[in-house]
Amino acid sequence: xxxxxxxxxxxxxxxxxxxxxxxxxxxxxxxxxxxxxxxxxxxxxxxxxxxxxxxxxxxxxxxxxxxxxxxxxxxxxxxxxxxxxxxxxxxxxxxxxxxxxxxxxxxxxxxxxxxxxxxxxxxxxxxxxxxxxxxxxxxxxxxxxxxxxxxxxxxxxxxxxxxxxxxxxxxxxxxxxxxxxxxxxxxxxxxxxxxxxxxxxxxxxxxxxxxxxxxxxxxxxxxxxxxxxxxxxxxxxxxxxxxxxxxxxxxxxxxxxxxxxxxxxxxxxxxxxxxxxxxxxxxxxxxxxxxxxxxxxxxxxxxxxxxxxxxxxxxxxxxxxxxxxxxxxxxxxxxxxxxxxxxxxxxxxxxxxxxxxxxxxxxxxxxxxxxxxxxxxxxxxxxxxxxxxxxxxxxxxxxxxxxxxxxxxx
Amino acid sequence: xxxxxxxxxxxxxxxxxxxxxxxxxxxxxxxxxxxxxxxxxxxxxxxxxxxxxxxxxxxxxxxxxxxxxxxxxxxxxxxxxxxxxxxxxxxxxxxxxxxxxxxxxxxxxxxxxxxxxxxxxxxxxxxxxxxxxxxxxxxxxxxxxxxxxxxxxxxxxxxxxxx
Numbered sequence: 001x002x003x004x005x006x007x008x009x010x011x012x013x014x015x016x017x018x019x020x021x022x023x024x025x026x027x028x029x030x031x032x033x034x035x036x037x038x039x040x041x042x043x044x045x046x047x048x049x050x051x052x053x054x055x056x057x058x059x060x061x062x063x064x065x066x067x068x069x070x071x072x073x074x075x076x077x078x079x080x081x082x083x084x085x086x087x088x089x090x091x092x093x094x095x096x097x098x099x100x101x102x103x104x105x106x107x108x109x110x111x112x113x114x115x116x117x118x119x120x121x122x123x124x125x126x127x128x129x130x131x132x133x134x135x136x137x138x139x140x141x142x143x144x145x146x147x148x149x150x151x152x153x154x155x156x157x158x159x160x161x162x163x164x165x166x167x168x169x170x171x172x173x174x175x176x177x178x179x180x181x182x183x184x185x186x187x188x189x190x191x192x193x194x195x196x197x198x199x200x201x202x203x204x205x206x207x208x209x210x211x212x213x214x215x216x217x218x219x220x221x222x223x224x225x226x227x228x229x230x231x232x233x234x235x236x237x238x239x240x241x242x243x244x245x246x247x248x249x250x251x252x253x254x255x256x257x258x259x260x261x262x263x264x265x266x267x268x269x270x271x272x273x274x275x276x277x278x279x280x281x282x283x284x285x286x287x288x289x290x291x292x293x294x295x296x297x298x299x300x301x302x303x304x305x306x307x308x309x310x311x312x313x314x315x316x317x318x319x320x321x322x323x324x325x326x327x328x329x330x331x332x333x334x335x336x337x338x339x340x341x342x343x344x345x346x347x348x349x350x351x352x353x354x355x356x357x358x359x360x361x362x363x364x365x366x367x368x369x370x371x372x373x374x375x376x377x378x379x380x381x382x383x384x385x386x387x388x389x390x391x392x393x394x395x396x397x398x399x400x401x402x403x404x405x406x407x408x409x410x
Numbered sequence: 411x412x413x414x415x416x417x418x419x420x421x422x423x424x425x426x427x428x429x430x431x432x433x434x435x436x437x438x439x440x441x442x443x444x445x446x447x448x449x450x451x452x453x454x455x456x457x458x459x460x461x462x463x464x465x466x467x468x469x470x471x472x473x474x475x476x477x478x479x480x481x482x483x484x485x486x487x488x489x490x491x492x493x494x495x496x497x498x499x500x501x502x503x504x505x506x507x508x509x510x511x512x513x514x515x516x517x518x519x520x521x522x523x524x525x526x527x528x529x530x531x532x533x534x535x536x537x538x539x540x541x542x543x544x545x546x547x548x549x550x551x552x553x554x555x556x557x558x559x560x561x562x563x564x565x566x567x568x569x570x571x572x573x
Contacts, residue, residue, distance in 0.1 A: 048491035048493070049489075058493075059520075060518075092490045093488060095488060142528075144528065144532065187544075190545065219485075219489075223491070226489050227489075
């Protein structure tokens with residue numbers, strides 16, 4: 001008798017998550033019955049090749065990864081966040097006609113097909129991709145822009161060819177200054193600045209910069225940049241141009257809007273400013289700062305209440321701009337005392353480093369749990385959140401409030 | 411540390427424990443749950459407005475034989491997606507028509523409704539950015555109406571006077 005009931009309820013909780021807007025009334029009611037889903041995940045929507053993601057915007061699409069996916073070491077392709085700037089976005093790519101054009105200040109202009117690119121030596125590694133505005137909704141005072149929670153990031157195994165191999169094939173002329181990257185997205189109006197990003201030549205020639213045609217062993221979802229996107233490990237995702245179609249070597253510093261004006265941060269150590277005293281000097285956003293998160297317990301999955309005496313697994317992820325994570329510490333008393341967590345497998349300096357510990361509370365009450373990471377470069381996280389008007393680079397020590405109830409119910 | 415905290419848990423185990431708590435249901439709730447379940451399953455399998463994708467693959471080279479098994483090597487040759495229409499309806503307010511005429515051509519109304527409340531000064535800055543930076547053709551009169559509307563539905567001014 002119990003078997004069918006079990007599977008029926010299981011189906012509701014899982015399937016309800018998959019239903020999208022029109023089905024949302026169904027999800028909402030189903031949620032009340034079975035899910036206790038946190039408001040953080042609402043509303044959700046399904047887009048092509050994607051699972052149900054938190055809907056920030058539908059045109060141009062901005063979709064956030066629900067927090068439970070960070071329990072997995074690699075973020076599934078269908079769950080990775082989506083962020084486009086300008087409608088219309090590419091909705092059709094045919095590899096019979098798609099080419100990657102490499103031109104500008106080079107000896108030989110190239111037009112490479114996907115077969116040409118796949119014939120070149122492939123590289124593969126895990127790297128975190130993170131939106132510049134990840135966690136923007138937590139800025140106080142609030143700032144304009146996509147109101148991301150913490151789910152505008154992903155830990156992905158990327159496969160592709162080295163940008164340096166392609167640039168060497170074209171042969172950069174002496175006096176090359178920057179390399180620019182343009183994708184298939186254009187913009188709604190003739191006057192709208194095309195989304196083009198630039199890297200300095202020295203950076204572009206570094207071995208870890210990849211032109212990726214696979215993520216986690218499969219082609220990229222179109223919304224994540226099929227057939228190819230730029231991978232700039234340790235740098236914010238604004239540089240990871242999607243649906244890449246054009247690489248241009250320049251002999252001057254590129255001054256397009258998306259480099260000269262947008263995605264700028266205060267030119268100081270913390271990239272911080274105050275609403276009444278905005279930074280006068282700014283620079284293009286660049287390398288990640290150090291972050292660490294709670295995956296369990298987490299208010300973002302509704303897992304914050306436990307029975308006294310039960311052993312609670314403490315778990316999360318940490319990463320930095322590429323030096324790797326040296327240590328992760330957690331506090332069970334609001335930052336009064338700190339203990340070291342056990343680090344999980346090292347998947348590379350640019351990847352998530354999972355951390356774990358266990359805690360068996362012996363007194364009921366409300367506990368403030370905190371986590372902070374220290375990178376191999378010696379960078380750690382601030383106690384107080386820094387603020388800038390773009391809502392970029394949040395990396396404050398993360399806190400989760402946990403309730404320990406009176407007794408363990410067997 | 412490792413001594414005190416043996417056998418770190420597999421993240422999938424944590425996820426399963428969470429599932430268990432989700433599965434508790436009262437008897438009467440089941441009467442409501444079953445029809446809902448059928449609807450939910452329908453939407454889960456057939457989707458609702460989730461857009462469509464059409465992915466073409468082609469066989470690449472000859473099938474490779476690996477450990478006695480024939481492994482088909484295919485590669486995606488094209489992708490076509492159809493984006494879902496999920497635009498919200500903007501709430502009524504002074505200047506709504508100017509917003510509908512000028513703003514939603516380039517972006518969803520959700521770009522507005524998903525924002526926090528801002529001051530009139532901040533909304534003015536945002537509207538000017540849409541015109542000056544992104545090239546929106548909006549008359550000066552309409553810009554004022556749009557700012558009125560945004561301040562009305564998403565303003566930090568609590569006096570109730572949007573002007």
